[in-house]
Structures are given as structure tokens and as C-alpha cells.
Amino acid sequence: MKLKNKCSLLLAGVMLAGALVGCGASSAPASSAASSEPAASSAVSEAASASAEAALPDGTYAADFDTDSSMFHANEAFDGKGTLTVKDGQMTLHVSLASKNIVNLYVGTAEDAASHEADWLQPTTDVVNYGDGTSDEVYGFDIPVEALDTDFSVAILGKKGKWYDHTVSVRNAQPTTKEALADGAYTCDVTLEGGSGRATVESPAALTVADGTMTAVIVWSSPNYDYMLIDGEKYLPTNTEGNSTFEIPVAALDTALAVTADTVAMSTPHEIDYTLTFDSATLTPAE
Numbered sequence: 001m002k003l004k005n006k007c008s009l010l011l012a013g014v015m016l017a018g019a020l021v022g023c024g025a026s027s028a029p030a031s032s033a034a035s036s037e038p039a040a041s042s043a044v045s046e047a048a049s050a051s052a053e054a055a056l057p058d059g060t061y062a063a064d065f066d067t068d069s070s071m072f073h074a075n076e077a078f079d080g081k082g083t084l085t086v087k088d089g090q091m092t093l094h095v096s097l098a099s100k101n102i103v104n105l106y107v108g109t110a111e112d113a114a115s116h117e118a119d120w121l122q123p124t125t126d127v128v129n130y131g132d133g134t135s136d137e138v139y140g141f142d143i144p145v146e147a148l149d150t151d152f153s154v155a156i157l158g159k160k161g162k163w164y165d166h167t168v169s170v171r172n173a174q175p176t177t178k179e180a181l182a183d184g185a186y187t188c189d190v191t192l193e194g195g196s197g198r199a200t201v202e203s204p205a206a207l208t209v210a211d212g213t214m215t216a217v218i219v220w221s222s223p224n225y226d227y228m229l230i231d232g233e234k235y236l237p238t239n240t241e242g243n244s245t246f247e248i249p250v251a252a253l254d255t256a257l258a259v260t261a262d263t264v265a266m267s268t269p270h271e272i273d274y275t276l277t278f279d280s281a282t283l284t285p286a287e
Contacts, residue, residue: 056086056148060252061173063148065095068167072102072156075138077128083255084145084173091145093170096126100139102156107144110155110163120157126258127194127273135193137273140258145170176252181209185286188253190216194274199261204282207250214250216278219243224265230257253280 063084065074074080075096082095105121106113113120123139130136146152149171155163187204202219209215217238218228225244228235239245250257256275263270 056084056091056173058086058088060085060176060255062176062255063093063173064171065093066169066171072164072166073098075126075128077130082143082170083176083252084170085251091148091170093143093145094124094140095143096128096138096140098138100137101159102139103159104157105141105143106155106157106163107152108155109153110165113155113157113163124258125273127275129193129256129275143168148173176255181212181214181283183209183211185209187282187284187286188216189279189282190218191277191279192274193256193277195272199272199274201276204284205278206286207278207283214253215247216250216276218246218248218276220245220261222263222265224263225261226264226269227262229260229262229271250278253278253283 061084062081064080065082066080067073074082075098078096082093084091084093100123103123106116106119107121108116108119121141121143123141126138126140128136128138143154149169151167151169154166154168156166157163186207186209188207190201190203190205192199192201200221202221205219206217207214220243223241223243225246226237228246228248230248235246235248237244238247248259254277256277259274259276260271261274263272
């Protein structure tokens with residue numbers, strides 16, 4: 001009888017142990033599932049961090065301007081590219097077109113453009129210099145860019161007053177200079193183009209870099225320039241005698257900087273459009 005009771009107790013113990021093992025096995029997946037949640041959350045966080053790091057820092061870049069039309073594109077002199085400026089995290093692409101036939105742009109659809117006239121992009125007059133030595137005036141536009149490598153809608157208005165829908169994108173943004181210049185004083189060859197061709201500027205020009213911002217001293221071949229315009233900002237001469245001298249901001253080297261200079265040499269003041277290009281290959285620390 002005692003033996004029988006001992007066997008019964010032994011059997012019950014074996015069954016209880018088996019049940020405990022079974023419970024342990026079934027709880028393992030639950031533990032694994034619980035631990036996978038932080039891992040998934042970590043992966044999402046890492047992806048968001050990578051996306052944030054991919055944003056362009058403030059600066060100037062050359063970028064491809066891709067469109068869906070052979071009638072609406074960057075001027076051939078710029079090889080399909082525009083100048084992308086990033087400031088305070090906001091991106092704007094300046095693109096010179098092929099002619100003056102497109103008079104306004106609207107970021108959105110043609111259907112919406114007519115009722116949003118306040119948001120129409122206004123043209124700039126750009127001087128384009130071609131490889132054969134000729135030059136031409138064309139319209140350019142400053143287009144706000146929400147994201148790179150992403151298609152977005154732009155409507156164009158032609159001279160006949162009709163809006164047309166197009167799809168564009170801005171891709172392959174590359175810094176216009178290989179590395180930021182250290183703060184200091186430099187000299188740099190500068191090329192002036194535009195106007196009648198009679199005016200010149202002194203080259204090399206003095207170039208100063210302070211807190212990463214470049215400023216150039218431009219000395220004209222005439223004392224008759226009373227102001228310059230750059231990106232809508234007016235700059236006055238820094239001298240009262242001798243040839244007109246200005247201190248102007250330089251957004252990037254090796255990229256044509258559009259400027260307007262007002263001359264009083266004629267019977268009435270006259271604004272003339274030029275471009276200034278600073279050659280990084282000639283950059284030399286000032287003595």
C-alpha cells in the first residue's frame with residue numbers, strides 16, 4: 001500500500017514537472033514578441049535620424065533640374081542645371097530658362113494658378129553666355145523646393161496667356177565648392193560679362209571670408225556707378241573718389257553671380273545687368 005502511494009506521488013510529480021516545462025515553453029514566444037517592440041521602435045528611430053541627417057546643410061549647390069518637356073527646361077549653357085540655395089533649411093532653385101517666352105511660374109497646377117496670382121513666381125532677367133562667344137538675355141526663376149529627388153507640379157504661363165501643367169524635380173545636388181574656405185583674406189580672379197563689353201572690373205579682386213561668408217571688393221573701370229543690386233539688395237559705393245568700389249556678398253565660387261549696376265555716365269541713370277564669376281583655381285591667401 002505504501003509502495004502504491006509512493007508510485008502515485010512520483011507519477012504526480014512527473015506530470016507537474018511536465019506541465020511546468022510546457023508553460024515555460026509557451027511563454028518564450030511572448031517574451032520574444034515583447035522584446036521585438038523596442039527593436040522595431042529603435043529601427044524606426046534610426047531611419048528617422050538617417051532621414052534628418054540626409055537634409056542639406058545651408059549653402060549653395062549645383063543641381064539637375066529635370067522636367068517633362070523639351071519646351072520648359074534649364075538653358076543649354078548650364079547643362080540642365082540650376083543653382084540650389086539652402087538657407088535656414090529652406091531650399092530655392094534658381095534656373096535660367098531658354099528664352100523669355102515663359103513669363104510666370106506657379107508651384108502647383110494650372111487649374112489653381114489663375115486664382116492664386118499672389119503666388120505667381122516672377123522672372124529675373126539673366127544674361128547667358130554661350131560657348132561660341134555670344135550672349136543672350138533670358139528669364140530665370142527662383143523656385144521653392146520642398147524636397148530633393150521628388151516630382152512636383154509646376155504650371156507655366158506663356159506669352160499667349162495660357163497656363164500649362166508640368167512635372168519637375170530637383171536632383172543630384174552637389175556643393176559648388178569642394179570644401180569651405182577658412183576665414184581669412186584672399187585674392188581671386190574675377191570675370192565680368194554682360195553689358196556692352198566696355199566696362200571692366202579689377203582682377204584679381206580682394207575676397208574676405210568671415211564666419212564662412214564670402215565678401216568681395218569690386219572696383220569698376222569707371223567712377224560712374226552709383227549702386228549695385230544683388231538678389232534684390234542695394235549696395236552703395238564704399239568710396240567717394242576714384243573708380244566706383246563696392247563690397248558685395250559672394251554666394252559661391254565658379255558660379256556666375258547675377259548683378260545689376262546703375263551707371264550715371266549717360267544723360268539719365270541706366271541699370272545694366274552683368275555676371276561676376278570668381279575662379280577658385282586662382283584663390284590665393286592675401287599677403
